Amino acid sequence: MDDDSGEGRWERRTGGLLALASMLFLAAYAVLVLAHGLPEAWQDLCLAAIFGAWGVFAVDYAVRWRLSGQGPRFVRTHWLDTLVLVLPLLRPVRVVRVYEAVQRRRGEPRLALHARVITYATLSASLLGFAGALAVYQQEHEAPHATILTFGDSVWWTCSTLATVGYGDVTPVTPLGRTIAVGLMSCGLALLGAVTGSFSSWLLQVFSRQGDEERPPGS
Structure with missing residues (x-):
């Protein structure tokens, strides 16, 4: 309502x-x-x-x-x-x-709860990733000993950070860049947990329904 x-x-x-x-x-x-x-x-x-x-x-x-x-x-x-x-x-x-x-x-929501969680998490990750890549690029590309020199480098680093992979080939070197990195890591963990939990819950519901349908009547 x-x-x-x-x-x-x-x-x-x-x-x-x-x-x-x-x-x-x-x-x-x-x-x-x-x-x-x-x-x-x-x-x-x-x-x-x-x-x-x-x-x-x-x-x-x-x-x-x-x-x-x-x-x-x-x-x-x-x-x-x-x-x-x-x-x-x-x-x-x-x-x-x-x-x-x-x-x-x-x-009433037109999408199922699990689809909504996955869709909203994907939209949030995309918008947050783009904003984070811009902020990191602004801070890093002219810093001494920087490894994030282009916006492409920043996008690659942001994707690996949000995915909690962190290859380490490019890393922020400025204090503000590293602060942004901590925020992106935290958001990445939260969004990944939301998607994984929702997908797992959906699979359990599917398997439960299949089990009920296959169970012989009266058993």
Whole structure:
């Protein structure tokens, strides 16, 4: 059933706008990081888009805090929202919530629970991986003794980190780059655990149904 609270109604009204702001933020940041030699006017435009999008996030956070009526407890109960406000590069991950709203019909999810978990984890990993690759590349490619010299290197490193493989052929050398690495490792473990657990649960349900169908009547 849909949330009919003031906060719930606000989220439904602003979901599309916030999704667009998230994509604008990520696109502007990507251009700023990857487009070397960008004219100063375009740099200013990208920065304006980044800060404008962040301003939208801040207004949304403040309004939902006010509508929740929870006071300071809102920060604890909405810890993910607080985190993405402080670290807006994580904001595109919340686009998954818009995808969930699209998948619902008459208050019921159109996808099975296991499919939803796998789909949301895949979307989250893709968005988080791209944002993490941009952030690491920005910090690393000009650092002394850096091994992540191109955006391709950063994407490769991000994929191996999120997959918890970690070949070690390219590694971050800056303090901020290593901090980002710790965050990606933690997210990779959480997302991989969610997908693995959901897939295992689905297999157990399938095998259980098959066992019930094959069992002779009355046994």
